[in-house]
Amino acid sequence: xxxxxxxxxxxxxxxxxxxxxLVDTTEKESMRMETPKPEKEPYHLPKKDNDTxLVDTTEKESIRMEIPKLEKEPYHLPxxxxxxxxxxxxxxxPESVINQIKAGQSKKTFFILLGVxxxxxVIYGLIVGSFSGDVQWYAAPIKIVGGTILxxxxxxxxxxxxxxxxxxNITPGQILSLLAGxxxxxxxxxxxxxxxxxIFTFSIKTIAFMGVIHxxxxxxxxxxxxxxIVMGLTRMDGxxxxxxxxxxxxxxxxxxxxxxxxxxxxxxxxxxxxTHEKRFFVEHWLNVLDNEMKVK
Amino acid sequence: xxxxxxxxxxxxxxxxxxEPHVLATWLDKDKEKIQSxxxxxxxxxxxxxxxxxxxxxxxxxxxxAIKFPLLIILTTLGNAxxxxxxxxxxxxxxxxxxxxxxxxxxxxxxxxxxGAFTPLALFLLHNLPPMGTAAASQAHALVLILHVILIxxxxxxxxxxxxxxxxxICTNHLKAKQILLTWLGVNMFLGCQLSWNLRPxxxxxxxxxxxxxxxxxxxxxxxxxxxxxxxxxx
Numbered sequence: 001x002x003x004x005x006x007x008x009x010x011x012x013x014x015x016x017x018x019x020x021x022l023v024d025t026t027e028k029e030s031m032r033m034e035t036p037k038p039e040k041e042p043y044h045l046p047k048k049d050n051d052t053x054l055v056d057t058t059e060k061e062s063i064r065m066e067i068p069k070l071e072k073e074p075y076h077l078p079x080x081x082x083x084x085x086x087x088x089x090x091x092x093x094p095e096s097v098i099n100q101i102k103a104g105q106s107k108k109t110f111f112i113l114l115g116v117x118x119x120x121x122v123i124y125g126l127i128v129g130s131f132s133g134d135v136q137w138y139a140a141p142i143k144i145v146g147g148t149i150l151x152x153x154x155x156x157x158x159x160x161x162x163x164x165x166x167x168x169n170i171t172p173g174q175i176l177s178l179l180a181g182x183x184x185x186x187x188x189x190x191x192x193x194x195x196x197x198x199i200f201t202f203s204i205k206t207i208a209f210m211g212v213i214h215x216x217x218x219x220x221x222x223x224x225x226x227x228x229i230v231m232g233l234t235r236m237d238g239x240x241x242x243x244x245x246x247x248x249x250x251x252x253x254x255x256x257x258x259x260x261x262x263x264x265x266x267x268x269x270x271x272x273x274x275t276h277e278k279r280f281f282v283e284h285w286l287n288v289l290d291n292e293m294k295v296k
Numbered sequence: 297x298x299x300x301x302x303x304x305x306x307x308x309x310x311x312x313x314x315e316p317h318v319l320a321t322w323l324d325k326d327k328e329k330i331q332s333x334x335x336x337x338x339x340x341x342x343x344x345x346x347x348x349x350x351x352x353x354x355x356x357x358x359x360x361a362i363k364f365p366l367l368i369i370l371t372t373l374g375n376a377x378x379x380x381x382x383x384x385x386x387x388x389x390x391x392x393x394x395x396x397x398x399x400x401x402x403x404x405x406x407x408x409x410x411g412a413f414t415p416l417a418l419f420l421l422h423n424l425p426p427m428g429t430a431a432a433s434q435a436h437a438l439v440l441i442l443h444v445i446l447i448x449x450x451x452x453x454x455x456x457x458x459x460x461x462x463x464x465i466c467t468n469h470l471k472a473k474q475i476l477l478t479w480l481g482v483n484m485f486l487g488c489q490l491s492w493n494l495r496p497x498x499x500x501x502x503x504x505x506x507x508x509x510x511x512x513x514x515x516x517x518x519x520x521x522x523x524x525x526x527x528x529x530x
Contacts (some may be wrong), residue, residue: 196374196375200489203493203514205515212518293526
């Protein structure tokens with residue numbers, strides 16, 4: 001028997017493993033039933049609810065401790081939520097705020113979010129302004145609030161169009177509330193970083209380094225703000241394309257960075273409230289860094 | 297009173313064992329446990345702080361015994377709000393006070409480990425050439441390296457336990473990792489700056505012993521690193 005003959009026999013064999021169509025299905029089923037399946041133990045998380053006591057053996061008197069129930073109920077945002085409830089929801093359960101917007105209750109939510117946004121940005125602006133003092137005490141908060149709102153308004157039409165293009169079923173009002181939510185979350189985080197920024201403000205002496213610190217803090221904060229907006233669009237029915245929204249996020253970041261250069265000085269001192277010289281933000285940053293290198 | 301000390305000791309034992317399901321119960325008794333943690337944190341870090349400054353001078357040792365716990369407490373307080381916000385955003389269902397307690401528990405564990413290392417550090421100091429001798433600069437370098445290694449070791453152990461606790465709370469490996477890394481980043485970011493403001497800790501041999509430098513708020517840690525790198529590279 002040659003090797004070719006063996007191949008021919010193998011290919012004609014009705015019980016060949018791969019050739020499923022040639023095997024009698026009833027026979028196959030009965031074979032399956034007969035084969036004992038290895039029963040795997042289901043994976044168990046560490047005991048939480050059942051294990052309610054714990055005894056410390058080192059002590060003579062055993063200390064009984066109640067193990068807390070870690071699985072808490074899902075966060076529920078009331079229909080007429082207060083400002084604090086909304087802030088709490090933005091941090092703990094952003095999806096509950098998004099659901100409220102989706103349900104069409106975006107008008108009241110929008111105004112509360114706007115109020116929180118302005119308050120948090122003003123506080124952070126005061127810390128930014130304290131670096132140079134004088135006029136910057138009031139100029140920096142105004143520029144920061146105004147600049148962020150202006151950037152958001154510039155990017156708002158493109159967000160709506162990109163949202164629709166990516167397949168989200170969303171109204172202009174809903175997208176505005178979503179944008180306000182994202183920027184409010186950013187501002188809340190900026191407020192959280194305020195003590196950190198405050199310590200740096202009184203230690204750092206050069207504008208370039210202060211700028212780097214504020215940019216770092218802002219970068220972390222805006223990341224979570226944008227994450228909220230992307231999550232919101234995902235929750236709106238039918239969205240398919242992520243790339244367009246990612247592109248929009250990059251556009252917003254670039255707009256905001258350029259706004260800091262357009263409205264300069266925000267950190268440093270100047271004779272005038274605004275500088276009339278037009279510059280791209282990268283060029284401005286490189287100039288500042290270059291001056292810093294020359295000084296030291 | 298005796299019961300109070302017994303409970304304090306029991307808390308120390310539980311903290312050292314660092315069993316996540318036990319430490320998770322602490323988060324529900326945050327008020328009393330914060331107090332307990334602060335006591336052990338101050339004790340441990342003061343003891344260790346004293347050993348840091350002792351090679352330079354007894355007065356430096358006294359100053360660092362105050363400054364070391366102060367550095368840890370200020371870092372934790374400065375980041376309390378942002379740590380709480382980040383934990384909630386990244387999916388941990390804990391309050392601001394609970395996240396503060398989780399961070400302070402981790403720092404307390406570092407302080408306890410370092411406190412336990414104090415006798416070893418003192419023994420090494422006893423064997424080092426004292427200030428004013430020819431080999432003083434070498435001894436200073438050795439003190440620096442030793443303490444960096446000890447602090448890094450304690451930090452790694454404490455963060456492993458913090459991770460286990462976070463994993464238990466979140467019941468999710470990825471979330472716990474994200475929260476730990478963001479907390480680490482934020483705490484290091486501020487901690488480095490505060491340690492710069494509160495310097496000197498080790499006490500440079502040729503500089504006078506002082507509680508703080510003449511200009512504690514002049515410049516930052518990151519500016520100093522930048523200028524060192526600039527000098528090295530350009």
